Amino acid sequence: MQESQITLKIEIPGEYHRALLSNRGQKIQELQSKYNVQIKFPDRRLRENAQNENEKNMDDGPSLLDTITISGRDTRCKEAAEALKALVPVTRTVNVAFEHHRFLIGRSGETIRSLMQAHDVNISIPPEDTHSDEIMITGTTENVESAVTEILKRVGEFEEAAEIRRLRSFKLSFDVPSEYHVRLIGPRGKVVNELRAKHDVLIAFPRSSNDPPDTITLTGYEANCNACKEEMEAIIGEAQSLFTQEIFLDATFHPRLIGQKGRNLKKVMDEFKVEIRLPRCTDPDPNLVVIAGKDEDAVYDCIEQLRREEEEFLQERRQYISPRVIEQPPPPPRVEVEIKGAPWQLDMQSEEQFPTMGNAQATAAAAGAWSGVRRF
Structure with missing residues (x-):
């Protein structure tokens, strides 16, 4: 049975027509092709006339400005109408x-x-x-x-x-004596970096003089912060159980003890299996050095070694800065000055050098450089 051709009118507010016809009516063309129907919107002239006559204010039925006509087979028109309504914004x-x-x-x-x-x-x-x-x-x-x-x-x-x-912003602060901070940091930050990576937390040590000197702050998940704190406290507990001795080493010797890039200091610590803590610039005594280790004998052996090295260093230093005798060059040879023709060297009895007054003209020419010449 062949379906009859019908014309179906649906009402869609005119304010949405522009959106339906966007992109040069691409969506409407797709519907016409898909359902094999014709879709007509109100003519522009009709829209202008209706606006002039204020048709929108009439209450005698649907507005022509809102009416869209669909022509085609019965079922296809209904399907196109539903699809068109679905396109209404x-x-x-x-x-x-x-x-x-x-x-x-x-x-x-x-x-x-x-x-x-x-x-x-x-x-x-x-x-x-x-x-x-x-x-x-x-x-x-x-x-x-x-x-x-x-x-x-x-x-x-x-x-x-x-x-x-929010969970990662949890903060946990606790106090650790500042002298143990170096142990928690480790050489080149090795210990603290391992703690950060293991527990996925941020670890903040005091940075300025305004910060509490002993307070360490952890930031991260609460459980991770607590676990990190426990491990740090275990490290400090181990350090506090070590045999510790304080010695005074001249501050000028400390750079020699450290060596280039800390190699000499590391060598000494590895040799005696001890920890050596040098004073920081903020410490009151720049000469105080702390040596700690599990073996008491090893600590004393290390102290003895450092004492010897310090003495050798100071002796070399004293020799270097002691006054040195500078050899003076020999004086130049003495030059004797010989004076000739001085008045005291003249012969008082010589008539040539001391002529008589009576023969002044005769002897004037031979009187020499010391004779008086009169000009009249």
């Missing part, structure tokens, strides 16, 4: 906590634009100053539902991440 309100809005928007709006493109919807987020939780999603029923599902899924992830951050 709907708006749904979803409550999303205000503090999650920035994550939903993303950097420079990248996340929210990606959501709108993926689900072909419009998402309206309230202005920040309103602190509103309501987000408006507009689009087809199917698209809106898929967008809402995606948003709620992301909100769940945001809340889960926020809860993780």
Whole structure:
């Protein structure tokens, strides 16, 4: 039996017609092709005339501006009508906590634009100053539902991440004598780095003079912080059980004891199986050195060795800085000055050098450099 051709009229508010005809009517063309029907929207001239006559204010039936005509086979027209109604945009309100809005928007709006493109919807987020939780999603029923599902899924992830951050922000502070902090840190931070990695916590030691000098703060999951604290206390307990001796070594000897990159200090500690704690710059006595070990004899042997090395260093230092006698160069040879023709060397009896007054003219030329010359 051949189905009859019918014309079906459905009413969809005119305000949604533009959305239905978007992208040059691509969605309507797809419906016509799929259901083999003709879909006609109100003519533009009819719309303009109706607006001029204020047809929207009449109460005598459906408005022509809202009426869409579908022509085709009976069952196909009904199916096309349902499909067309499904394309009518709907708006749904979803409550999303205000503090999650920035994550939903993303950097420079990248996340929210990606959501709108993926689900072909419009998402309206309230202005920040309103602190509103309501987000408006507009689009087809199917698209809106898929967008809402995606948003709620992301909100769940945001809340889960926020809860993780809250749990990981647990802080646990406890006091450990500052002289044991070096042991907890270890050479080049080896011990503290292992503790951080093992328990997945942050470990903060005092950094400035304003911080309590003995307080260590752990940040992370509560259970992890407690486990890390127990291990740190066990390390300190072991250190406190060691045989400890304090000695005074000249502060100028400490760099020699440490050696290049701490190699000499490590060598001494490995040799005697002891720990050597040198004073910090904030300690009151720069010469005080602490030596600790499980074996009492090893501690004393280490002290004896350090005493010898210190004495050798100080002796070398005294020799280096003691005044040294500088040999003076020999004086230059003495130069004797010979004076000739001085008055006291003249012969007093010589008439040539001391002529008589009567013969002044005759002897004037031969009187030499010491004779007086008169000019008239």
